[in-house]
Amino acid sequence: MTMLASSAPRLTAIPLSTTDRIASAVIDGLWGTLVGALGELTGIGVLGLPFMQRAYLAAICVAVIGPLVGSFLVHREMAMIGDTLAHSAFAGVAAGLFVNTVFAVTVPPLLAALVVAAVAAVAVQTLIDYAGTYRDASLAIVLTGSFAVGSVLITATDGGIAVGINAYLFGSLATVSRANAALLVALTLVVVTAVAVAYRPLLYTTFDEVGARAAGLPVARYNRLLAVLTAVVVVGAMQIMGVILVAGMLVVPVAATTPVTGFKRSLLAAVAVGQLATIGGVTLAYQYDVAAGGTIILVAITTYLAVTIGSRLRHRRVAGDTSAEN
Amino acid sequence: MAVLTAENVTFAYAETPVVDGVSLTVEAGAFLGLVGPNGSGKSTLLELLIGLRRPDSGTVELFGESATSFDDGERIGYVPQDVATANGEMPVTVAEAVRMGRYPHRWYGRFDDADRAAITDALDRVGIADLADRRVGRLSGGQRQRVFIARALAAGADLLALDEPTVGVDADSREAFYDLLHELNDEGLTIILIEHDIGVVTTHASEIACLNRELFFHGDPETFVETDALADAYGGSQHVIAHDH
Numbered sequence: 295m296t297m298l299a300s301s302a303p304r305l306t307a308i309p310l311s312t313t314d315r316i317a318s319a320v321i322d323g324l325w326g327t328l329v330g331a332l333g334e335l336t337g338i339g340v341l342g343l344p345f346m347q348r349a350y351l352a353a354i355c356v357a358v359i360g361p362l363v364g365s366f367l368v369h370r371e372m373a374m375i376g377d378t379l380a381h382s383a384f385a386g387v388a389a390g391l392f393v394n395t396v397f398a399v400t401v402p403p404l405l406a407a408l409v410v411a412a413v414a415a416v417a418v419q420t421l422i423d424y425a426g427t428y429r430d431a432s433l434a435i436v437l438t439g440s441f442a443v444g445s446v447l448i449t450a451t452d453g454g455i456a457v458g459i460n461a462y463l464f465g466s467l468a469t470v471s472r473a474n475a476a477l478l479v480a481l482t483l484v485v486v487t488a489v490a491v492a493y494r495p496l497l498y499t500t501f502d503e504v505g506a507r508a509a510g511l512p513v514a515r516y517n518r519l520l521a522v523l524t525a526v527v528v529v530g531a532m533q534i535m536g537v538i539l540v541a542g543m544l545v546v547p548v549a550a551t552t553p554v555t556g557f558k559r560s561l562l563a564a565v566a567v568g569q570l571a572t573i574g575g576v577t578l579a580y581q582y583d584v585a586a587g588g589t590i591i592l593v594a595i596t597t598y599l600a601v602t603i604g605s606r607l608r609h610r611r612v613a614g615d616t617s618a619e620n
Numbered sequence: 621m622a623v624l625t626a627e628n629v630t631f632a633y634a635e636t637p638v639v640d641g642v643s644l645t646v647e648a649g650a651f652l653g654l655v656g657p658n659g660s661g662k663s664t665l666l667e668l669l670i671g672l673r674r675p676d677s678g679t680v681e682l683f684g685e686s687a688t689s690f691d692d693g694e695r696i697g698y699v700p701q702d703v704a705t706a707n708g709e710m711p712v713t714v715a716e717a718v719r720m721g722r723y724p725h726r727w728y729g730r731f732d733d734a735d736r737a738a739i740t741d742a743l744d745r746v747g748i749a750d751l752a753d754r755r756v757g758r759l760s761g762g763q764r765q766r767v768f769i770a771r772a773l774a775a776g777a778d779l780l781a782l783d784e785p786t787v788g789v790d791a792d793s794r795e796a797f798y799d800l801l802h803e804l805n806d807e808g809l810t811i812i813l814i815e816h817d818i819g820v821v822t823t824h825a826s827e828i829a830c831l832n833r834e835l836f837f838h839g840d841p842e843t844f845v846e847t848d849a850l851a852d853a854y855g856g857s858q859h860v861i862a863h864d865h
Binding site for chain 2: 504
C-alpha cells in the first residue's frame with residue numbers, strides 16, 4: 295500500500311477532507327467490501343487485494359465511458375481524435391509535473407491533463423470547423439504539437455520527472471490510487487449523464503450532420519461537447535491504459551460491434567465488449583505480470599477479429615442459403 | 621401564403637460568386653424544380669433558402685422569419701445529396717432514422733403517443749414499415765430516399781427540400797419516388813427539388829427555377845420549355861439532359 299501510494303503521491307497529497315472521506319467510503323467501504331465479499335464467495339483471491347479492487351473498478355468505468363463516447367466518434371470517422379487528445383493529455387501531465395517540480399506548488403497531474411486535453415479538444419474542433427484544414431491533418435498537428443510540448447517539458451527538468459511520466463505513458467494497475475479511482479468514478483458519472491442527456495442531438499449529428507443543422511440543432515456546440523467528453527474519457531482511462539493505448543478503448547469495442555443492427559443496441563454491445571476486454575485484460579495482466587493497457591487492447595482486438603470473421607462467415611452462409619433457395 | 625421569400629440573395633465562396641442577386645418566392649403547396657448546369661449554385665441556393673448558409677447580402681425569409689435565425693427545425697425536411705449512394709456503415713435502423721424526425725419536437729425526454737403515432741404513420745405512408753428493423757446502410761438507394769422522406773413526414777414538415785435525390789437510383793424506383801412526391805405535394809406539402817434531369821423535372825414540378833449563378837427563369841414548366849432560358853443558363857453549348865415522356 296505504501297509502495298502504491300508513493301507511485302502516485304501528488305493527488306493524495308491534496309487536503310480535500312470531505313472529498314477524501316467520501317472517496318474512502320465509496321471506494322474502500324462500499325466497493326471494497328462488495329468485491330472482497332465476492333472474492334471470498336468465489337474463492338478468487340485477487341479480489342481481496344485493495345489495489346486490484348481499485349483496478350477492477352477502474353476497468354469497469356473505462357469500459358463504460360470509452361465505447362459510449364467512441365460510438366459517436368467512430369461513426370463520424372473521427373476515431374483518431376482519441377489518440378490526439380491522449381497525447382495532449384500527456385502534455386498536460388508533463389506540464390503538471392513540471393510546475394510541481396520547478397515551482398514547488400501542488401498541481402495534480404491528472405487535473406492538468408484534463409484541462410489541457412479539454413482545451414486541445416476545443417482547438418481541434420475549431421480547426422476542423424473553421425480553418426478548412428483537412429480533418430486528419432488538424433488531428434496530426436495537435437497530436438504532434440502536444441507530444442512535442444510534453445517531451446520538451448520532461449527534458450527541461452534534467453530528467454527528474456521522467457520516472458513519473460512512464461506510468462502515464464504505458465499505464466499501470468498500481469497507479470490507480472484511491473483518489474484516482476474516485477476521480478474516475480466521478481468522471482464516469484459526468485460522461486454517462488452527459489451522453490444520456492445529449493443522446494438525441496449526438497446521434498442526429500453523427501448520422502446526418504447537415505440534416506441536423508436543417509432541423510435547427512446547434513451542431514457546432516454538440517461537436518465541441520463530444521470533443522470535450524472525449525478528453526474526459528481519455529484522461530480517466532489513461533491511468534490504466536496509458537497515453538499510447540487509451541484511444542483503443544474508444545475504437546476497438548465499437549468496431550467489434552458495428553455488425554450489430556441498431557445504434558443503441560450496438561452501443562450497449564460495445565460496452566459489453568469493453569467490459570470483457572478490460573476485466574479480462576486486468577485479470578490476465580495481474581496473472582502474468584504484464585502491462586495492463588496492452589493486455590486489454592489485445593483482448594479487445596481478439597474479440598474484434600473473432601466477431602468480424604464470425605459475422606463474415608455467417609453472412610456468407612446466409613447468402614449461400616438464399617441463392618440455393620432461388 | 622409564401623413559405624419562403626428570397627430577396628436579392630448573393631453568396632460567394634471566398635472570391636468566387638456562386639449565387640448572385642437571386643429573388644424568389646415559393647408559395648405554400650408549390651412543387652418547385654431547381655435546375656441549372658453543374659456548378660451553377662443550385663445546392664448553395666437551396667442551403668441559403670433553408671437557412672443552412674447566411675447570404676453575403678440580401679435576405680431569406682422562411683415562414684415569415686429570417687432563415688438564418690429560424691428555429692422551427694421540424695417544419696423543414698431536408699434530404700441530402702448523397703443519401704442514396706453514401707456508404708452507411710453506421711448501424712442505424714430505419715426506425716431509428718425515422719424517429720429522428722421527432723427529435724426537433726423532443727430533444728430530451730420520453731416520446732409520447734403522438735410522437736409514436738407520427739413515426740408509425742410516416743413509415744406506413746412511404747411504404748417502408750416492413751423495413752423498420754433493417755439497417756439504413758444496407759438498403760437500396762430508392763429505399764434510403766424513402767427513409768429520409770419518412771423522417772421529414774414524422775417531423776410534420778411543411779417544406780421538403782431535396783438535393784438531387786435520385787442520383788444513383790434505378791429508373792423504376794425513380795418513377796415511384798416521383799409519384800410519391802406528387803402525392804405528398806397534392807396533400808399540401810411544399811417541395812423544392814434540385815434535379816439535373818430537365819425532362820423529369822418539367823414533367824413533375826409545378827414551377828421551374830433555372831439558375832446559373834443568376835436566376836434565368838422562374839415560372840411554370842410549359843413556359844420554361846418554350847423560352848430560351850434553358851439555353852441561356854447553360855450557355856447554349858452545354859449538353860442538356862432531357863427525356864421524352
